[in-house]
Amino acid sequence: MTDTLQPAGTTRTFDSLDPATGDVVDTHPVTDKDGVDAAVARARTAAGWWSELSFDERADVLLTWRSVITRRIAQLADLVHRETGKPHGDAQLEIVLAVDHIAWAAKHARKVLGPRRVSAGLLMANQAASVEYHPLGVVGVIGPWNYPVFTPMGSIAYALAAGNTVVFKPSEYTPGVGRWLADSLREVVHGRDVLQVVTGLGETGNALCTAAIDKLAFTGSARTGKLVMAACAENLTPVLIEAGGKDSVIVDEDADLTKAAEAALWGGMSNAGQTCIGTERVYVHEKVFDDFMGEILSQARGLRAGADPDAKIGPITMPSQLAVIRSHLEDALAKGARVALGGPDAVGDRFVQPTILTHVPEDSTAITEETFGPTLAINPVTDMDEAVRRTNATEYGLAGAVFSRANGVAIARRIRSGMTSVNSVIAFAAVPSLPFGGVGQSGFGRIHGADGLKEFTYAKAITRQRFRPVMNLTSFARDAATDGKVAQLVTLLHGGKQTLR
Template sequence: MPTRAKTFDSHYPVTGDAIGTFPIHTDADVRVAVAQARIASDKWVALGFRGRKKVLLAWSKLLMERIEECTALISMETGKPVSDAKLEASLAAGHLAWAARHAQEVMRTSHRSPGAVMANMSATVERSPVGVVGVIGPWNYPIFTPMGSIAYALAAGNTVVFKPSEFTPGVGVWLARTFAEVAPFSNIFLCVTGLGDTGRALCEAHVDKLAFTGSTKTAMVVAATCAKTMTPVVLECGGKDPVIVAHDADIKRAAENSIWSSMSNGGQTCIGAERIYVVESVADEFIAAMLDAVKNIKPGEPGVGNYGPATMPKQLEIIQSHIKDALKSGGRAIYGGAKSVKDPYVEPVILVDVPEDSMAMQDETFGPTIIINRVKNVDEAIILSNASRYGLGASVWSKRQGKKIAAQLHCGMVAINSTISFAAVASVPFGGVKDSGYGRIHGPEGILEFTYARTIVRARFQLPITFTSFKRTAGNDKLIIKLTRLLNGRFG
């Protein structure tokens, strides 16, 4: 008798009840999926920009037509409010449409100046899709985040094999099923499900590029695994995103946005606020505004709470350990505290005066907590913001100094007088530096990330002097040196 495939369940985080059963795809299954995607790759490329645009726009339209179905599934697998799931799905569909409409323009052949010495040459740079892209997605935003890789890779002409998080496999399977409804042929976008070993198998399956979203610790393992097969990677990892509140900030708006940034989705947002540096002169006013903004915020199941439970149960231990460490090291809780962790929920927690070297300030908490520390001035806030090993996003609140402050922050994205707004703008790149990863999704950079450059230099006519020949003379060498010194890159 044939051996039955192993399976795993996804669960409703509010109750822990199983809500779906999915296959654990083996190494062999993943290799087959990649092979199928590779066969389909040539046909997908041959469809051209117009053909792919038509397919992807149809998919975007279908996602919006099925948004109720989609968001119910997201809410069930993550526990987040349906409203939040709708925002996530809408943004994902928007990014998909943007990538479809702009891929041709972004990948247009670029004509370059050959320089005066090589004036007889025509120099161009073409962009080609890498081939098959593997995507390993997260559980906190199971459609929006992976779509930042999937949409841009597909628009560039690649086929995709997607491995969703084991906490949200249903969303990944649903995405692949809806794409199949508009696809002109099969195996353009495939989904494989499973646990960590399935992700490892995708890293080892000789895809042409792999995009991963998750913790920095796991990203290091992914990068090391991919390095064995020389597979390039895009890594979007965690953050310890700072908020800077200057003396001229709109205090009430800064507080309301910071509470939402730190606590929406249960704080399970890599670009959410985790630490706030507020200038001393407005600190009391800001803290009072934060306390006012948080007083009616509470967790609960969809339809009840402002945010849901911890989607990944083991995160509760991390959140509680950070709160306890902050208090033990000298910080104070002015709203909530260690007892706010009540499985499966974490009630809002606001901490102040937490030492910079504490675990709560150094490591990503990924929960509905926020730390507020006072600083003498904006310069000190910038120094402390940059002291982190992370460098994903940041938020700056200032009526007159926003751009100046933003330009000095060591991170990939900054929102001025807003919060995480950069994620919603499809035309700008998304990604971090330092331990927050490398590579970019979204925007033109997100399309180019899944391509490679091909340089083509063509002789338009032959020069009387041949430089690339064994017949080159000493006089030729002198001429080359003379021209190089004279021109000095002026006409390159």
């Protein structure tokens, strides 16, 4: 990606590049603050129309959009491939998952967000109580480059289904994908500004953070997330942060080692390891450690990164990450780690070949920091208590996986993370009804599922008096006798020892 300064009076532009070849994919404008503010203003106008539609009417639009994307999936997958370098099959996979999430959000918004009655309680028995969820207005979304369709769609589709309009700033590495998504929805809504895209670098993202939006959803590094929060704080704009992770796979002594190795390998190497919920650490019970290593190295045989159709792994999309990957490997080896596959020499100019280290010291950066490359650090542990302790000894808390026939769920519940899959890897991301998000330095807030729909709304509580109260508590005419009756009633209701059933 290059930023090209144009002569005065013309628009600044930047190029998106194919990371596998360095070729220019397309040229895009740098949207300045005035341009961002104008997009937000248009979104505000469109929100008046979009929010007034019924849930069913919005669902019809979103389901039509889903169909358009599905029919053009090959076209979009090719664009994702060119801008990220990932294989066509992986590009198609993320689009398939995104389409499923659009459908879920569209079909479930009314049930999750529509009016529902709640109990008013004995004290307020004369009131009918209800709660419903209203759209915030205009939502800003800053998306990542590693999954340029699936990840931002977790915010975009759910925000739209909830009745908001969206201004989307895609990564500067994948601006074409963001533009494609907005253009395809614009066809469905006949040119209305329901979803707009602003392209550019960090300054464009900052302009979106400080614009007159009602919420900002960000996916990226924890470092950038902090900058986003600081910028949004100027206007007290609420934020949703999905930051990085250092996820582990735990392998118990009774695990299916073939499946565990297959999952760990794919979780660590797919998309060249550039997955926030991917696998970077593996903790294996010492009784099956050698067998597990034999299995995963056997499965890794022939797996390689390249630009040809037979390569299963693509390039490192962000060139600066190559130095990070190399430094983590070198630090681990300097502290005593062993190379089982690949190593520092596997880091090339554009591609990184699969690398597996074992017996990696827990204080090395390969364990403590997000590597974001096709590498795995695999360590033996004496038992599952140690596996859980090491897994949780991180500032991150995004996701992970456990492989165990007997105790998988019990182990999963002990892991401090927003998501854990048992006997599979990252399965939770493909289940639209489940919330997606982390804790600690992995961020806060949730996309996907009912939580994801509510994330882009505010709760509206309504009470309606059904009949005159027996005791009017909200009046200056209330007397001492009424206060005494209230005290008696509260004592009867709450003064005795209660037994939970």
